Amino acid sequence: MKNLFIIILASLCLSSCGMKKEEKKQYDIAAYVWPAMFNEPRYAELGIFKDGNGEWEAIYNSKPKYEGHRQPRVPLWGYLDQSDPKTQEKNIETAIEYGVNVFIFDWYWYENRPFLEDVLNKGFLKAENREKIKFYLMWANHDANSYWDPKNPDKSQIYWQGEVSREEFDGFADRLISEYLKQPNYYTIDGKPVFAIYEISTFIDGMGGQEQARDALESFRAKCIAAGLPGVHFQAIVWGDIPATLIGTPGDDTPTQDNTLNYLGFESLTNYQWVHFVRPNEDYQTYGEKAVAKYGGVRQGF
Secondary structure, three states, rough: OOOEEOOOOOOOOOOOOOOHHOOOOOOEEEEEEEOOOOOOOOHHHOOOOOOOOOHHHHHHHHOOOOOOOOOOOOOOOOOOOOOOOHHHHHHHHHHHOOOEEEEEEEEEEEEEEEEOHHHHHHHHHHHHOOOHHHEEEEEEOEEHHHHHHHOOOOOOEEEEOOOOOHHHHHHHHHHHHHHHHOOOOOEEEEEEEEEOOHHHHHHHHHHHHHHHHEEEEEEHHHHHHHOOOOOOEEEEOOOOOOOOOOOOOOOOOOHHHHOOOOOOOHHHHHEEOOOHOOOOOOOOOHHHHHHHOOHHHHHHOO
């Protein structure tokens, strides 16, 4: 892989840390945006979050599970509508203040329709100060399941499949290029807009195999060039979902995830959440330290 792209999943204040002026390096600090705190119309299809406040409902209805468990936790700013441009303007100013200069929006596509887009479309892209911060999209192509329903004890139910067909992929690729990738503040690497994919195996399965998946990504790249862009920078989310073999690929039977990603044309890797590395069963700080320690192994493995 050309790049291991590490994203800091928190608002950080950068400092020189004692470095001499000539030794300072410029880094982009990115934070994921979970765009679920608003009245998403498609929640009605799932029968969840009926209060009209989106996933805030799960937050303010939380109950303590043991003595001393502090629930519910009330946000310092209150339960703001994240699809409101004014809310996003506040988010942008706060992010910039603490050193974050890129937002990565979780982006969904189910049953040939978008899901959870209003925070981006109605909020962020209509914020008056949006030019102060870059953004890009991570296609969260996992199944929509009953984990989104706090009241459903059965967490095995699948509401919408994460797989998409080649026809669907081609269709939303055109939409992504016209509505997002050509935005002046869309984040680029080497001039190319970045597009991340969460579940590589799910993508491959939907396309019908690794060869078909590579062809789909090459088609996306060609569409970007035809639209006047220098291409597209594909980014993979690193975790166990990346296949470790290239079955059926002539001349390459080495069982490594790196070969899979190179074959498909990905140019960088990053991680989405610590639970992909370490299962949480302890104090948050200890859990975080163990997860961060795993990064060294990731660098060596790719």
